[in-house]
Amino acid sequence: MDPEALRKFSALHPKPAGLSLQYGTAGFRTRAERLDHVVFRMGLLGVLRSKAVAATIGIMVTASHNPEEDNGVKLVDPLGEMLHPSWEEYATRLANAEEQELQEVITEICQKAAVNLHKDASVFIGRDTRPSSKKLSQSVIDGIQVLGGQYHDYGLVTTPQLHYMVCCQNTQGQYGKATLEGYYEKLSKAFMELIKQSHCSGESQRHLKIDCANGIGALKLSEMKPYFAQELLIHIYNDGTKEKLNHLCGADFVKVHQKPPGGLDMKPNERCCSFDGDADRIVYYYKDTAGHFHLIDGDKIATLISIFLKELLAKVKHNFKMAVVQTAYANGNSTRYLQETLKVPVHCVKTGVKHLHHKAQEFDVGVYFEANGHGTVLFSKAAETKIRQLVKEEKDDEKREAAKMLENMIDLINQTVGDAVSDMLVIEAILALKGLSVQQWDALYTDLPNRLLKVQVADRRVIDTTDAERRALTPPGLQEKIDALVKKYKLSRAFVRPSGTEDVVRIYAEADTQENADALAHEVSLAVFHLAGGKGAPPQP
Numbered sequence: 001m002d003p004e005a006l007r008k009f010s011a012l013h014p015k016p017a018g019l020s021l022q023y024g025t026a027g028f029r030t031r032a033e034r035l036d037h038v039v040f041r042m043g044l045l046g047v048l049r050s051k052a053v054a055a056t057i058g059i060m061v062t063a064s065h066n067p068e069e070d071n072g073v074k075l076v077d078p079l080g081e082m083l084h085p086s087w088e089e090y091a092t093r094l095a096n097a098e099e100q101e102l103q104e105v106i107t108e109i110c111q112k113a114a115v116n117l118h119k120d121a122s123v124f125i126g127r128d129t130r131p132s133s134k135k136l137s138q139s140v141i142d143g144i145q146v147l148g149g150q151y152h153d154y155g156l157v158t159t160p161q162l163h164y165m166v167c168c169q170n171t172q173g174q175y176g177k178a179t180l181e182g183y184y185e186k187l188s189k190a191f192m193e194l195i196k197q198s199h200c201s202g203e204s205q206r207h208l209k210i211d212c213a214n215g216i217g218a219l220k221l222s223e224m225k226p227y228f229a230q231e232l233l234i235h236i237y238n239d240g241t242k243e244k245l246n247h248l249c250g251a252d253f254v255k256v257h258q259k260p261p262g263g264l265d266m267k268p269n270e271r272c273c274s275f276d277g278d279a280d281r282i283v284y285y286y287k288d289t290a291g292h293f294h295l296i297d298g299d300k301i302a303t304l305i306s307i308f309l310k311e312l313l314a315k316v317k318h319n320f321k322m323a324v325v326q327t328a329y330a331n332g333n334s335t336r337y338l339q340e341t342l343k344v345p346v347h348c349v350k351t352g353v354k355h356l357h358h359k360a361q362e363f364d365v366g367v368y369f370e371a372n373g374h375g376t377v378l379f380s381k382a383a384e385t386k387i388r389q390l391v392k393e394e395k396d397d398e399k400r401e402a403a404k405m406l407e408n409m410i411d412l413i414n415q416t417v418g419d420a421v422s423d424m425l426v427i428e429a430i431l432a433l434k435g436l437s438v439q440q441w442d443a444l445y446t447d448l449p450n451r452l453l454k455v456q457v458a459d460r461r462v463i464d465t466t467d468a469e470r471r472a473l474t475p476p477g478l479q480e481k482i483d484a485l486v487k488k489y490k491l492s493r494a495f496v497r498p499s500g501t502e503d504v505v506r507i508y509a510e511a512d513t514q515e516n517a518d519a520l521a522h523e524v525s526l527a528v529f530h531l532a533g534g535k536g537a538p539p540q541p
Contacts, residue, residue, distance in 0.1 A: 002146075015096075026064060030071075052115045085354070123144050124166055158278055187411075191408075209237060212237065216279055228425075232425075301375065365383060376419065379413075450510035485527070490511065
């Protein structure tokens with residue numbers, strides 16, 4: 001390590017006085033103008049991580065569904081997964097170090113993580129379409145070069161595409177080719193193979209309107225369109241040419257406000273979907289003939305995929321273990337439907353993609369989705385090998401056909417991370433193969449009415465939870481109060497959890513009617529306000 005070069009470059013990316021940031025599930029996120037020193041230092045960290053694991057690491061510059069003025073950065077581990085939790089601490093430490101401590105902190109990380117600075121390092125970089133992203137990714141490159149790392153800059157890509165490239169690179173091409181063309185070819189080939197096996201795809205069923213949140217998804221979908229031009233007729237809205245990123249559009253807006261995005265004209269019973277700003281989340285929706293808006297969120301996406309996979313697994317008659325992983329935010333009726341009607345095991349874990357991903361790895365087939373539309377399916381190595389073997393060797397036609405569909409699903413799904421493009425193609429293939437309309441899909445079960453609220457508190461750490469965040473351990477008396485309130489309403493449940501980033505407590509309540517869900521959420525928010533040190537005026541109904 002050249003201390004002089006480090007000093008010189010670090011001075012070009014100075015840290016604003018008094019700024020302290022935390023590396024969370026989504027990496028670092030804040031206003032773009034406060035990030036230059038952070039992304040430079042994540043370039044340094046990417047090199048250290050690469051040397052530590054002797055593999056290529058990814059660095060993505062994006063703030064996903066945040067407003068356009070924000071930006072962020074996150075690291076991608078060798079198999080396309082999120083950065084290892086032990087390194088999240090190093091990221092925070094490095095980002096917050098004062099200028100003069102920088103070399104000391106790097107040395108400390110090298111000692112703790114047994115990093116050999118003489119090893120080679122390789123980093124893949126990607127960025128979203130925000131005005132600030134190009135300059136920030138240049139700062140990442142500065143960080144990589146200071147520590148002598150090699151890099152490949154993919155430029156504008158979706159977050160899941162960068163995860164995919166990193167995985168391809170580190171599996172020596174076994175997962176696919178580490179190029180955009182490789183990604184488009186692998187997914188579209190699997191999609192077309194599946195569609196070929198469908199017997200009833202009428203012209204009208206093939207149209208899909210997509211709100212791309214004025215983000216990177218529009219750019220990449222336009223590039224991919226020619227690969228499946230006949231099989232799926234996509235119509236792109238909010239493509240970033242006129243409006244601001246994520247402004248009144250995108251998956252997060254649609255899910256939170258339970259209404260269609262601006263810039264997309266919906267006719268009754270048309271199938272529509274929204275990506276978020278970096279295309280790692282997707283939700284579907286439609287308007288019925290009476291003009292009512294129907295949202296199909298991550299829970300219902302997981303249910304559709306589970307129905308389809310369960311049928312195929314039953315046909316291949318091999319004893320594969322399948323499960324669905326959810327968080328406490330999953331609608332109670334989705335859990336009920338999966339467990340009681342579909343008879344699929346459901347596991348609940350703490351909020352955050354890394355917890356879902358980790359749990360899903362325990363099964364032959366693990367389906368996970370957050371209600372917000374972020375999710376994917378993981379296949380164990382053993383299951384994948386067995387399925388590919390059945391395609392080659394199975395004599396029974398029905399079994400072989402089912403195995404072939406499963407093989408195409410394995411190739412169509414981006415197993416590294418939730419991917420709006422991949423998930424969209426999976427959903428479109430399943431709807432075509434099962435001959436389902438968007439209304440029939442929606443009618444699988446009815447969501448229980450629910451309400452999300454938040455309460456400002458002096459210190460979010462006063463709330464501690466257990467049982468995958470479904471029960472509060474502290475402050476004393478809060479859980480008992482919630483239990484008593486829940487007893488007042490039918491089909492009800494409620495839980496509270498501290499935010500990961502700010503001093504607010506999030507409240508979720510569901511019940512048999514919207515009125516009751518709203519009343520329960522309000523009563524729980526009052527309990528939180530009084531027992532957990534609420535700030536300002538008490539919550540109003």
